[in-house]
Amino acid sequence: MTELDYIVPSQTAEPGRFLQQMLVIRKFEQQVEERYRDGEIPGFVHLAIGQEAVAVGACAALSPRDVITSTHRSHAHALAKGSSARAVMAELYGKLEGCSRGRGGSMHLYDVERGNLGSSAVVGGALGIATGAALAFSMRSEPRVALAFFGDGATASGLFHESMNMAQLWRLPAVFLCENNRWAESTPLAQHSPISDLTQRAQAFGMTSLEVDGQDVEAVYRATAEALAHARSGAGPVFLLAETYRLAPHNVGDQQEYRDKAEYELTRATEDPIEKLRERLALPDERFAELEREAELVVADAVEFARRGTDPDPATLLEDVYAD
Numbered sequence: 001m002t003e004l005d006y007i008v009p010s011q012t013a014e015p016g017r018f019l020q021q022m023l024v025i026r027k028f029e030q031q032v033e034e035r036y037r038d039g040e041i042p043g044f045v046h047l048a049i050g051q052e053a054v055a056v057g058a059c060a061a062l063s064p065r066d067v068i069t070s071t072h073r074s075h076a077h078a079l080a081k082g083s084s085a086r087a088v089m090a091e092l093y094g095k096l097e098g099c100s101r102g103r104g105g106s107m108h109l110y111d112v113e114r115g116n117l118g119s120s121a122v123v124g125g126a127l128g129i130a131t132g133a134a135l136a137f138s139m140r141s142e143p144r145v146a147l148a149f150f151g152d153g154a155t156a157s158g159l160f161h162e163s164m165n166m167a168q169l170w171r172l173p174a175v176f177l178c179e180n181n182r183w184a185e186s187t188p189l190a191q192h193s194p195i196s197d198l199t200q201r202a203q204a205f206g207m208t209s210l211e212v213d214g215q216d217v218e219a220v221y222r223a224t225a226e227a228l229a230h231a232r233s234g235a236g237p238v239f240l241l242a243e244t245y246r247l248a249p250h251n252v253g254d255q256q257e258y259r260d261k262a263e264y265e266l267t268r269a270t271e272d273p274i275e276k277l278r279e280r281l282a283l284p285d286e287r288f289a290e291l292e293r294e295a296e297l298v299v300a301d302a303v304e305f306a307r308r309g310t311d312p313d314p315a316t317l318l319e320d321v322y323a324d
């Protein structure tokens with residue numbers, strides 16, 4: 001077993017593999033929370049606990065040359081797309097060995113080699129990048145698709161509407177994957193969106209839409225495969241709505257005073273995608289505990305790697321900075 005054995009997407013719908021990947025991501029994020037609270041990780045940290053099935057199911061359906069863009073809640077996407085736990089952890093620690101060479105931190109994970117065109121701290125900010133990539137694939141007649149992950153809150157941003165409009169107009173090979181966790185920071189969906197059915201956002205552009213239970217990793221895999229096939233065939237982009245739950249605060253340190261505590265605890269108890277798959281597979285407790293231990297080893301190795309990493313030289317701060 002190596003760290004890469006765990007992280008590289010399987011390109012198959014093998015549920016045992018999905019479980020391993022989701023466990024690595026969960027343990028990774030739990031460890032990040034601890035390291036952050038201990039002051040080892042700078043900046044802000046947003047965890048995707050509860051949303052692992054979306055990242056894992058979607059990325060498993062992608063072909064290796066397909067690309068993704070991500071958000072401020074980016075660790076799960078990067079790991080599911082194939083970045084190693086070491087490279088992502090080192091990035092969170094701001095080290096040269098990190099996937100963005102220590103310049104990005106938690107909200108700016110890039111790994112172009114593995115098709116991750118980057119995450120953005122600007123809500124909706126990466127949608128234009130995914131649309132641009134899809135335009136490039138279309139102009140070069142390459143059979144590739146760009147998949148953008150974004151949240152329900154991002155559907156209120158201008159760039160979302162521009163990107164959807166252009167992608168549909170030019171029939172671009174793009175998948176717009178909206179992770180509807182029903183919150184934009186402390187604002188519930190009903191207070192930031194005039195419509196509760198977000199597929200209506202796609203209807204406004206005449207775009208095909210699909211809906212999926214984002215807590216069911218196998219369903220996410222199948223729905224993404226369908227969306228990708230549509231986009232790859234030249235039939236145009238797809239808006240894929242994954243209904244999911246943020247089973248954690250918005251960011252580490254958020255007290256969630258805006259959230260009903262009883263409802264939150266109930267959702268945590270009933271909507272955990274890892275527990276759901278574990279039950280469906282009827283996995284014996286010993287086997288599950290073994291998988292948990294293996295995932296913890298991958299993460300412990302990543303933390304040690306990050307701690308041993310190199311601090312970037314401040315004199316290089318302005319290298320690779322482009323401004324128009």
Ligand SMILES: Cc1ncc(C[n+]2csc(CCOP(=O)(O)OP(=O)(O)O)c2C)c(N)n1
Nearest residue numbers: 073121122123151152153154181183184185
């Ligand atoms: C343009 C912009 N406006 C506001 C913010 C502050 N902000 C950070 S995350 C967030 C909520 C985003 O909600 P959503 O898109 O649903 O993603 P989620 O946090 O639920 O994953 C906001 C408003 C920002 N980063 N960028």
Ligand SMILES: [Mg+2]
Nearest residue numbers: 151152183184
């Ligand atoms: Mg949200």
